[in-house]
Structures are given as structure tokens and as C-alpha cells.
Amino acid sequence: MEFVNNAVSGLLLGGLYAVAALGLSIVFGTMKLVNLAHGQLLILGAYLTSMLIGLFGGGDPLLVGVAAAVLLAVLVYPLQRYIITPVMAQGEEPPMTVTFGISVVITTLLIIFFTSSPLTSWTADYATKEWEVFGVRIRVIYLIATVVALIFILALMWILKRTAFGRQVRAASIDAEAAGLVGIDVKKTYARVMSMSAFVAAIAGVLIALSFSVAPTTGTGWLLRAFTVVVIGGLGSLPGTLFGGFIVGLVEAAGAAWVGPQYRDVIVFGVLVVILLVRPNGLFAKVAKA
Amino acid sequence: MKKKLLVAAAIVAASGLALSGCSASGGAGDDIVIGTSVPLTGPLGTMGTPVSMGYQAAVDEINAAGGVEYGGAKHKIKLIIQDNASDPAKAAAQAKSLVLDSKAVALLGPVTPPLSIPEATVADQLKVPFLTSITPIRAFGGANPNWNYAWDVFFDELQMTQTQFQASDLINTNKKVVLFTDTEEDGVVMGKLWEANAPKFGYTIVARETFAVDNANFSSQVADAKAKGADIVIAQVIPPEAIGILKEMKAQGYDPKAIFMEKGGNTGNFVKITGGLGLGVMAANWFAEGMGLAREKEFIDTYASKIGGINSDLGILVCGYSITYVLADAIKAAGGTDPAKLSAAIGATNGDYAIGHIQFTEGHSAPLKVIQTQWDSNNNQVMVLNLEGKAATPIVTPEAGLK
Structure with missing residues (x-):
């Protein structure tokens, strides 16, 4: 039974990893940009939620998190439109460097305004609740994260395939120059995609804060985890991101159970290296592209 | 008019005598530059902030009393605080720069072994006295059983x-x-x-x-x-x-x-x-x-509300405060800032401070009981x-x- 418990826990934790990685995947899939500020956007989402909870005098973190996600999406739009996009014409490295700079700025501001201590946890019963179903333990917050991941992936796939905006995004991702020639405002499209990514990141940040803890410097660790998920799943693939999350969660759980929890990261990143050697574009890159 | 001039001359002369008298019994000497590279940000920022507050509080007190007296003069302390962002490499680089560029004659340490040990290593290489705390003494001694200029005041893990x-x-x-x-x-x-x-x-x-x-x-x-x-x-x-x-x-x-x-x-x-x-x-x-502890109430009354309670943050502050006084006392005992004499004077410390009794034993460490x-x-x-x-x-x- 312990094996089943570990597997279920790992799988559902993978759902949380998938939500955390989704924003990174969308941005890479559309702009071929590795957003090094993604980890900090996750954390900033949690901090904005904390601020809004303070402002509203309470509230459910996930519901308030939606408002924080909208706020983050609005804040990020001009960053992409007027800072990142203009340097994208200069090659792949300059925009990546800019996102790194943004991550440093976010971290520094969070430390100045909130100190480097972990963020004060919010009260939410479901954050530390566990259900037992036929003897299998299910951590409620991981289950919520997995459901949120599924909802986001389905919604994003629908937006990308069924809406005019989605067609613009796909056109811009295939050939930005050609898309511009046919009248698509690529700069605006990129900024909207980054906002979308920030929205998802903020919700993921709230889920991370509820599940574990966040501090101004924890974004880097989550960026690394999200990057692993995206690479394993296939760069830019939305369903691949979900499966990548599940794989990372399961490998972590199996590694912890069979080899030892202290080797968890060694095993996960070992698997990442093996997958990159065998399938350099990730496991699901050709199955479905964003 | 002549009488007024004579009175003025007498006042000036008296003032001159008074001033020269002051100088002969301990006037202001050169400032003593002490450097510290502490983690004000990063994962250890919560510890670096109170320890630097303790350093500053002690320095302010010492300077308000005129400074550290040696060589017939009182010397004020100039404390240079730098933020190493909890990065050991940055801590070591800052420690080096504080000595070589800022001409610090002694260093007060950061917190925890990952930061204290790199800075202590730099201090030993540059032969500059280094005094740290919030670094368990076995971890400190284990990193180098033969420290020369580095000293640690904290608990024994055993x-x-x-x-x-x-x-x-x-x-x-x-x-x-x-x-x-x-x-x-x-x-x-x-x-x-x-x-x-x-x-x-x-x-x-x-x-x-x-x-x-x-x-x-x-x-x-x-x-x-x-x-x-x-x-x-x-x-x-x-x-x-x-x-x-x-x-x-x-x-x-x-x-x-x-x-x-x-x-x-x-x-x-x-x-x-x-x-x-x-x-x-x-x-x-x-x-x-x-x-x-002798000054327990005084520190609780003065700092508990600023720190946010009577907790280990306050203890870190008191540790920082205490080792700053250990260093100041050692400068006085050494009769100056000669590195070898100052380091020896730190090692000879045997007295009561705000954090308790401090006496160095083996491994250049002074154990505090927890x-x-x-x-x-x-x-x-x-x-x-x-x-x-x-x-x-x-x-x-x-x-x-x-x-």
C-alpha cells in the first residue's frame, strides 16, 4: 500500500509541477524565449496574493490568487512589450539576459519590502488536509493543483486552437516576420502571451505557497524544476508539460522510496540527462505542439 | 579697552591650557576601521540583520563614550557593514576587500559556518584578527584545527x-x-x-x-x-x-x-x-x-519590540553586541591594532559580557551554553x-x- 501511496502522491505532486511549468512552456512555445524570470513570477504571484489578502482583510488564498494573477498579468504586459520584445531582434541571448535581470529585480524588491524570511502562511484548511480513499492517502492541495493544471491546459489549448488570438499566437510562433506581414501585431501578441503566462504563474505560486513555503529567493529552485518538466515533456508542448510534471513527480516519489529522499534531485536530473540524450526535444514534442 | 583685551587674552590662554590638558590625558586619536561582511539579504538575511544591529549598537555605545582608549588617546570605531547576500564566495571577496581596500584592522564575522569559515580563511591568510559568532564551534574548529587569527563565540554542538x-x-x-x-x-x-x-x-x-x-x-x-x-x-x-x-x-x-x-x-x-x-x-x-544573564532585562526592554519578541533574533543581536565589546576590549588590552598582539588579546579574553561569560578554549572557540x-x-x-x-x-x- 505504501507503494500506491507514494505513486499517487508523486503523480498529484506532478500536477503541481505542471502548473508551475505551464507559463514557461507557453512562452517558449510562442517566442522561443527561455524566461529566466519565470521562477520569480511564481513567487511574486504568492506575494501579491499575500498583499491582497492583507488589503481585503482575509479571503480564500486561491480565490484572491485569481485577482493577484490578473494584477501580475497587467504588470508583466509592459515589461514584455517595451523591454523584452525590443531586444528579441538581437538574437536569443539578449532577451534571456533581460529576463534574468528582471528576476534579480523582483527578488531584490521582495527582500526590501518583505525581508528574506519565508512568506507568512495563509490559513486554508485544504492546504494541510489529506483524504483517505480506499486506504490511499490523497493530499488535497496536490489534487487541487492537478485539477487546476488540467483546466489550464484544456483552456489554453482551446484558446490556441479555437480563437482568433490563438491563431495569431500560432502564426507568430511559426514565423513572426510572416505573421507581421499579414497584419498581425506580433509585439502585442507576445505581450499578451507573457501576460497569460504570468496569470498561470501567479496561480501556481499560490498553490506552491499553500503546499510548501515561499521566500524571495525560492524562485530559482522552482525555475529549475519547471525547466526540467518542460524539457522532459517537450519544449512548448502543453500536454507534454502535464506529462512531464507527472513523470518528474513519479520519478521523485520512486527515487525517494527506493533509493532515498536525499537522492531525489540526483535521480530527477539524472533522468533529465538521459531523456535529453535519447530525445533531445523531449518526450512529447512531436505528439502535440502548442 | 586695554582691560578688555587682557581679559580676552586670559580666556584664550586658559582655553588653550585646558585643551592641551585634554590632549595630554586622552584626546581623539585616529579612527579604528572594523569591517564586517554579513548576510543582510538571501536565505540567511534573517540572521544577518540582527547580528549587524548588535555590532552597530555596541559601536555606537563605544563611540558615544569617546571610543577605545590606547596609546594615551581615545579612538572612535568606524564600522563598515557590507551585505554578502548569503553567498560564501561574495563573503570571502568582501572580507578581502574590507582589509585590503578599506584598511580594516579587524573583521567581525557573519553567521553560520558556510559564511564564517570562508571569511575566517581570508582573515587567516591576510593575518587580520577575525571574530565571529552564530557558528557552532565544532563546525568552526573542524574546518581548520589550526586557526591563527580567527575566533568564534558560540555553542558547542555536543x-x-x-x-x-x-x-x-x-x-x-x-x-x-x-x-x-x-x-x-x-x-x-x-x-x-x-x-x-x-x-x-x-x-x-x-x-x-x-x-x-x-x-x-x-x-x-x-x-x-x-x-x-x-x-x-x-x-x-x-x-x-x-x-x-x-x-x-x-x-x-x-x-x-x-x-x-x-x-x-x-x-x-x-x-x-x-x-x-x-x-x-x-x-x-x-x-x-x-x-x-546580568543585562537580560535591559536588552529585552530595549530591543525585544524592535526585533519582534524575545526570541533567537534577539539572541543573535546580543551575540553581535557582545563580540564587538570583546574586540574593543582586546584592542585596549593589546595597546593598539597590531594584528598579532590584537589576536593574542582576543584569545586571552576571560570576562563577562551581555551574552554571558566568554573565555576561549581549544580550537580558537569560546563555548556558550544553550x-x-x-x-x-x-x-x-x-x-x-x-x-x-x-x-x-x-x-x-x-x-x-x-x-
């Missing part, structure tokens, strides 16, 4: 790893213990010491859960601890790990009778940052109300085990935050 069992003796438990230790040096060292100490106190370590630093997922470890039925949890972790463990314990309904969270539990606002789960968590401490404290709902760490290893305030059990 004594510290006995206090958890002494405190557990004060409550009724099944004497089964689970250890949670990360792979940082102190986690490894203290884990071994707890394993060695447990049988001596009649306790059994039923599991030792180890994990990489900054691990977030503790589901398998907590499930194992719960399955083993341990009444006592002892952890050596950083704050995010402490939060993760408590959340997982709450989720799995594991509420042991005693939880000790060393290092992670020594974070100001611990109860708040754990969302209340940390209420009742215990942690070793070196400063608390009721310890009987007590055990428990977090209450007022953001204070209340002493539950005193310096003699006896009961103080009764322990609240089981841990209230997990109920």
Missing part, C-alpha cells in the same frame, strides 16, 4: 545535542525519536551527535530522515516517521524545510509530543511564518528571559530547560500548532 533529550525527559513520551536532517554540514554533524547521544539518555532513534538542502516534498519522510510511532521529532533544517515538514505533518495527522526544530525554528516570527503550525515547536537558544525554548503565541521563545539542564517553564505538549 552540549546542544543533549538539550533535546534533557527537555524530553521533562515530559512523558515513548522515548522513540525520529531525526530530520538535511545534507548541510551542521545537519550531518548534529545528526551523528544525536545518534550518539540518544542511547546515553535512554532514547531510541527509530528513523533518520535525510534530504537535500531546500527540499520541499516531505511526504515519504513524514509517513515513515508516523509509521515508526515516534513521540519525538528532532530536526536540523532551514526555515523553508521546517515549514514544509510541519505542513506535511499536519496533512498526515502526525502530532508528536515534542518537536525540536533547530536552526529553522530559530527564525523570528516562526509561529507566523508557519501559519500557526510552529506554535509549541522547541529550539535550542542562547538568550531568553529568566536565564539570569538552553531549550518553546514558541508561544506572543512570538516569544520561552525557556523550558535552563542552563543547569533542569525544568523551567513547563513544556506544552503535544505541539499546539498541529492540533
